[in-house]
Amino acid sequence: MRLSSEFVGGVLVGAGLGWGLDRIFGWHPIGLIVFLGLGTAAGVLNVIRATRELDAQRKGKDQ
């Protein structure tokens, strides 16, 4: 639940930013494409960070 919301959040924000920039600057659909890619990358980054934190917490409990 936690990891999926991290990933989806990244993708949604990327898509939203791209769509908004398209509307402001009239670049349809370049902004959406570029920012959807960036958003997916950000989602993956979020997931990696979240799992790293979970790992750190687990190690902290073991010691």
Added chain:
Amino acid sequence: MHQFQIHPIVPIHIGGYDFSFTNAALWMVISVGLVSAFTIFSMRGRAMVPGRWQSSVEIFYEFIANMVRDNAGHDARRFFPLVFTLFMFIFFANMIGLFPYAFTVTSHIIVTFALAGSIFLLVTITGFVLHGPKFLGLFVPHGVPAVLLPLVVGIEVISYISRPISHSVRLFANMLAGHITLKVFAGFIISFITGLGAIGWIAAILPLLMIVAITALEVLVGALQAYVFAILTCMYLRDALHPGH
């Protein structure tokens, strides 16, 4: 889905906007009232050797104080009242929502997003007030080649903006899913009895047992999600206080 419907209790309209006092607002006021009553009346004695009520408040206090110190650092103590209020409010709202006929305010995304969004604003403003433009260094990781820098900064910015979304969706989705599961199993009991007759009365025992078990699980989920919401707030505050890493 009657339990998730919002209806106005005291209709208030100002300048074309709807400011009605709704059942959601009523249950938020009840949560705040119960938290205040619990902490104020329990701490009235201020005994050196705490009684039952006082020590239960002290357990909450020390739990949150340790959480803030471990996850946000020593200088985050000034944010302790915020994290404590957030945790107690969400915890009580989740627990109140488990009672029949009660309304679960945290099962509405607008409530959780308002909480997460204001924390996002607080963290961003705190970061800029404490560190000025250096706070933007949060978006520039060390040791990245200059060619990749625009790409990496873009990803980091989107990752930062997506925080309030995952922060709010997690609490909302857990509470909503739990209450819908309860509703579905309760629906099984009704359809078994009306559809199968005498056999249905016996078969309905199974979903009833499931409801009992899931209610116990929901107590755990409600407490856990309040904890997760508070601990994520601490981690975001740590980024605002120490953007170095």
